[in-house]
Amino acid sequence: MADTMGNENTNIQESNEELPTDLDAISEEDKKKAEELKEEANLFFKNEDYTRAIDKYSEAIKLNPFVAAYYGNRSFAYLRTECFGYALSDASKALALDKNYLKAYYRRASANMALGKFKLALKDFEAVTKARPNDKDARMKYDECNKICKRLAFEKAIASDDGKCVADSIDINSLVIEASYDGPHLQDGKVTKEFVDDLLEAYKDQKKLPKKYVCQILIQAKKIFSQQESLVYIDVPNKSKFTICGDIHGQFYDLLNIFKMNGKPSEENPYLFNGDFVDRGSFSVECIMTLLSYKLLYPNHFFMARGNHESLTMNQMYGFEGEVKSKYSLQLCELFTEVFNWLPLAHCINKKILVMHGGLFSSDDVTLDDIAKTPRNRQPPENGIMCELLWSDPQPQNGRSPSKRGVGVQFGPDVTKRFLERNNLDYIVRSHEVKNEGYECMHDGKCITVFSAPNYCDSMGNKGAYINITGDNLKPKFTSYEAVPHPNVKPMAYANPFFGLF
Template sequence: MTGLTLADHEVSEASKQIAEDHKNRANEAFKAKHYQEAVDAYTAAIDANPRNAVYLSNRAFANLRLENLGSALADASAAIELDPTYAKAYYRRGDAAFALAHFKDALAEAEKQLKRARFEEALSQPDNDVPVSDTIVLDDVAIDSSYCGPALPTDENGAYFINLEFIESMLEAFKRGQTLHRRYVLWIVLEAQRLLKALPSLVHVDVPAGSHITVCGDTHGQFFDLLRIFQLGGAPSEANPYLFNGDFVDRGSWSMEVMLTLLAHKCLCPGAMHLTRGNHEAKSMNLIYGFYGEVREKCGPTAVEVFRETFCWLPLGYVLRDTVLVLHGGLFSDDGVRLDELAAIQRYREPPEAGHMCEMLWSDPKDTPGREPNKRGVGIAFGPDVTRAFLQDNGLSLLVRSHEVKDEGYEVAHDGYCITIFSAPNYCDQMGNKGAFIRFKGEDMVPAFTQFEAAPHPDVKPMKYAASMMNGMFGM
């Protein structure tokens, strides 16, 4: 353990012992995967003894597990200021900077401390001016005679279409570890892209009396947990529609299977499957957290670009029965934002670093009033007064968002006006959380929660396709 530095004599022995007690409690909470409890206990240790770099570095690590990347970066930097020889603090700072997509800083940190530069070539590639999707000729994608997986049906003119039998056979193939042929993958993604292009950036969905809609949070490539959702909530259909609220991909190692399942249902019945863009439906995140590497390995580089372009057409939010707003992240740095402004956002782009689109993907609620910089380092943290004012300004009754792991799979905050829903149980095979989804009935639009545990899955580790630096960050 590194020694104390900077005026140790200013901290009494009694305070040092209190700090150690808090640190020990924090370490136990961390081992039990109660990361927010660990952050709170490390904070108590720092309050008792602000001169110990270990406490700051440990809190940085707990914040990394919670994806509070801005806080992790600040803690690691403070630890280094206290003790410039403390190696672990440099690791934490490099991990946080890299995860925040501060690529140049992260690579410099890696070269200096970790001797890694895995993404330099990938990040230097320019974007194409002409969408790759527009250049695809499916007939040029030959199907080898050895392919024995599911095949899309064709009509009397030889054109592909999708039916429930194909989706069922596709899911069975995915369970056995098989992948679809590249031609079928491209057809599904391009057909879904065509449907998404016709939607506004903010979509209104009616939920009449006698009907319902199910809202799910992050799924993050956890395909077998997606199947558990359909097992509990029923298969998607016109009478049983779903809204998946972003972060379909990355981290979990079946992200392509999750995405193809959702897009295939969108193609089969557009009204049965609604999809919101999350902060992980972005090139920068996919390069780091696995989706880029997964699709490249399973389907080739062309498919990577077609998925990326399709992500850019995903709507940014949904309004359910003119009362419930569903978006991935949260609210805004300025007052008076109106729904028509959100509907007018030009969304076909990679997410910007600021502004309404960024905040819809990245912001988080906080318990105290007002606004402050987000602990992630992107977007803002907004209080209950901000939520109430936004809902009142727009004639809404509830905000539903995702974007954060919750131990119970959901959390009701801001006096009942803000709900977080998260649908990836035992996130990354290590968080121990439940998953959950919400069902709204058209009669009253009152949220009803269903919780579920993680489903068994084959022995394929999360982050299998991610950057090696991120694998190290999560101990995989």
């Protein structure tokens, strides 16, 4: 049981700082000190300590805000911490100072790529190729981005608009299970406890579930999710235990460790997994199929919420689509997308705890009823209730700020307080952010983050955590844990090859 709190997020961009407005007013001593800070930041960056690198770049910018490289370097560090909104802003500031600073075009393009804004990224790559027509690296990046834009345009053009879906078009009976298959079997097409137990062992040994069973599970899960509201109410009886987990991100062996520590899901041991089951980690298929199997086995005691990574654009960039194509087919990618589109957006426990993946809203007027009525059988939009539930983040200061991610909003303790009062809630639980201890309490304990993927991407060194509550005592109890070993398949192994270009 962890007994220390994570630190408040210090990764807030210095957007409101008083900076010098005249280069001539900056002393040579300050210029020299700024360069020293940049070198310190570069060393932190090299050692993958991106938070401290950002802090040092920010200090250099305070002393001398007229050096494009300071913003360009900080933009790169923001990219590594997934603060794509800040990365975009810094790259644009660098270009405002020096339109010939080509690295800034790359940084801005990378941030737009990460957000799925491929056409905007293409414009920046085009600018570099025009400035350096003989630069092979620039041309390669432009060509790769252009291929993605053309592929997406082609897929959109051929997409069917006749209302039919993949789930209805699959002929299950035509799918054959090889005679040599020695893994778990569905019973009359249904998930059983024996099946799930055997599935965990098979996945642990890196075995693959037949396509027929995957399709059957996905089609049945889609039906269950489509019958739920966007906001699901959960009743936890007195004395009964309930567990909330955050991001898993394809870290299957850490998921097994949660079940080892906290017990496997059952009617007596219910769970809520709060989004981002896939992407980044390279065992995403194993994670999502395990979770969906438990959903089918215990539909009223196992809950799953949509995260920002249960979306087509994120899956195309961060590995899940590549993994499904590698292990199965493009058709199954489309079927997963249909299931993800029906995942609930939030859960309310005992009418006192609201759980969503991202966070709160750009308006104080949102009610639980508004969330329940939010249409969700679609890709997440770039604004509105659904977007903000999946993408928003808390901030330490009051008020709201533009999102560090470039999507959603950042909200302060006053926003949380007003939302809770308006909806008669005790606190909110969200995920979406790496935390050193696997969890963090902000906003006077009223906004709790839980993140369940330890040593995220095999590089962050963070612990994972889960939350236990009981029906009669809704006070959260946190359990932190370290990462466990996994087979030698690196994170992002199936990610878009474009990431390897930077």
